Each structure stands twice: as structure tokens, then as C-alpha cells.
Amino acid sequence: MEGLAAILTLQVARRPATSVAMLRDLANPTRFMAYSGRLLPWIAGLAVVTLVVGLYMAWFVAPADYQQGETVRIMYIHVPAAWLGLFFYTLMAAERAVTGSKSSRASWMTSAAIRTVVNGV
Numbered sequence: 001m002e003g004l005a006a007i008l009t010l011q012v013a014r015r016p017a018t019s020v021a022m023l024r025d026l027a028n029p030t031r032f033m034a035y036s037g038r039l040l041p042w043i044a045g046l047a048v049v050t051l052v053v054g055l056y057m058a059w060f061v062a063p064a065d066y067q068q069g070e071t072v073r074i075m076y077i078h079v080p081a082a083w084l085g086l087f088f089y090t091l092m093a094a095e096r097a098v099t100g101s102k103s104s105r106a107s108w109m110t111s112a113a114i115r116t117v118v119n120g121v
């Protein structure tokens with residue numbers, strides 16, 4: 001775990017390690033991309049493990065329903081997917097409500113990124 005601890009630490013030697021200093025460091029695109037690039041494999045690995053365990057439990061561990069039988073297991077996939085879709089559409093609406101009056105490139109890029117995720121769900 002020393003490798004993970006080294007990845008998660010930010011080199012903030014010139015400033016005290018406060019949340020404001022950390023946000024300033026992460027606001028720099030070069031530092032943010034370096035930090036997220038080191039963190040991405042760990043988060044992706046954790047996501048894959050969690051997905052595999054969850055699917056295994058939904059398909060093989062959870063008991064069948066006494067009335068609907070095995071067909072009830074579709075809820076383990078359908079309901080979370082529906083909630084994610086609703087969450088991202090709400091996120092898009094909130095983002096456009098906040099930045100809709102500002103016709104900036106960043107607001108359009110944010111909307112495009114959210115739409116890409118929604119289309120993938």
C-alpha cells in the first residue's frame with residue numbers, strides 16, 4: 001500500500017497542506033492530469049472488482065423470488081441503470097441552469113461530457 005499512498009500524496013512543499021492549497025494545485029490542468037493519471041488505474045481496478053462481485057451476487061447468490069422466479073433478477077441491472085440515467089439527466093439540467101446564461105466553452109464542454117456518459121448508460 002505504500003505505492004498507493006505515494007500516488008495519493010500531492011507535492012505541496014511550497015504551501016501548507018490545506019484544502020485550499022490542494023484545490024489550487026488541482027486547478028492547474030497539468031497537475032490535475034498527472035494526479036488523475038496516477039489514480040485512474042487504481043479506481044478502474046476497484047470499479048471492475050466491485051462490478052464483478054456485484055454481478056456474481058446478483059446472478060448466483062441472491063435467491064429467486066417466490067412469485068416471479070428467476071425473472072426478478074432483471075431488477076438488479078435495470079433499476080441501477082435507470083437511477084444512473086435519471087441522475088445524469090438531472091446533472092445535465094442543473095449544469096445548464098447554473099451555466100446556461102454563460103455561453104462559455106467550458107459549459108458546452110461539460111454538457112458534452114455529461115451527454116457522452118448518458119449515451120453510454
